Amino acid sequence: MNPKKDIRQSSPPATNRVDSPKPQPKATILQGEILGINDSETDSPIGSFDFRNFSYPSPRGWQDADSKQFSLKNGQRELTDEKIGMAYVATKFGDVTGDGQDEAFVILRVKTGGSAIPQIVYIYEWRNKRPELLWYFRTGDRADGGLKRVYEKNGDLVIELFGRDRYIFDQMETKKIVGxxxxxxxPTHFTRNVYKKKGHRFVLEGKRLTYSLEDKNAEPEKNMNEKRLEENRESRQ
Known part of the structure; x- marks a missing residue:
């Protein structure tokens, strides 16, 4: 007698499900425009000054216990347990005072001991055969308000920061907005702001414009922070 054959179909072997990886934001060369050749030369006297070996005022929060300024030697100031480190990045030039001579926009990087890249921008004019400080400000870190570019356009100072609706208030980059x-x-966006010199200050002029880095054809959004606050007020009514 022939034994019965087991005619039940065996289940297919189990397979491990592999989910497709989620698309990641495209990396941006964060320092590309800062390190580029645009605006890096001038015929004005300030163009020959050595900002790699110079003393600068320390921004609030990063001052030494015994001094309110620091000095670079060959473009460096080493990080220690007691003192913040600094490194020269680049100098850009443009006339933002209307005197017919270019000013220098000196960009330094703060050495934090980690991967963060906060920076400080010092703006100097040439007076009495030496640089004289007009203004300085600190930026955020990479996509979180980091410096994209600083330059002159139509006699005004233009500052571009990564992130939505970011701008410089006094000497510090603003906090990020909700969302x-x-x-x-x-970074997926950056903010372009125009500053005009009035007396001894640089004052924000016009709208704060947020541009998409992913959609070059998209129209910029204006003053997003005020827009978000208004939307929040309306949603609570």
Whole structure:
């Protein structure tokens, strides 16, 4: 007698499901425009000054216990347990005072001991055969308000920061607005702001414009922070 054959179909072997990786934001060369050749030369006397070996005022929060300024030697100031480190990055030039002579926009990087890239920009004019400080400000870190570019246009100072609706208030970059969560490595937007020199100050002029880095054809959004606050007020009514 022939034994019965088991005619039940065996289940196919189990397979491990592999989910497709989520698309990641495209990396941006964060320092590309700062290190580029645009605006890096001038015929004005300030163009021959050595900003790699010079003393600068320390921004609030990063001052030494015994001094309110620091000095670079060959473009460096080493990080220690007691003192913040600094490094020269680049100098850009443009006439933002209307005197017919270019000013210098000196960009330094703060050495934090980690991967953060906060920076400080010092703006100097040439007076009495030496640089004289007009203004300085500190930026955020990469996508979180980091410096994209600083330059002159139509006699005004233009500052571009990574992130949505970012701008300089007094000497510090503003806090991020609600909803501006981005990976530090990979900014998706930047904000362009125009500053005009009035007396001894640089004053923000016009709208704060937020541009998309992913959609070059998209129209910029204006003053996003005020828009978000208005939307929040309306939603609570």
């Amino acid at each position: 501006d969560e981005q990976q530090l490595c990979c």
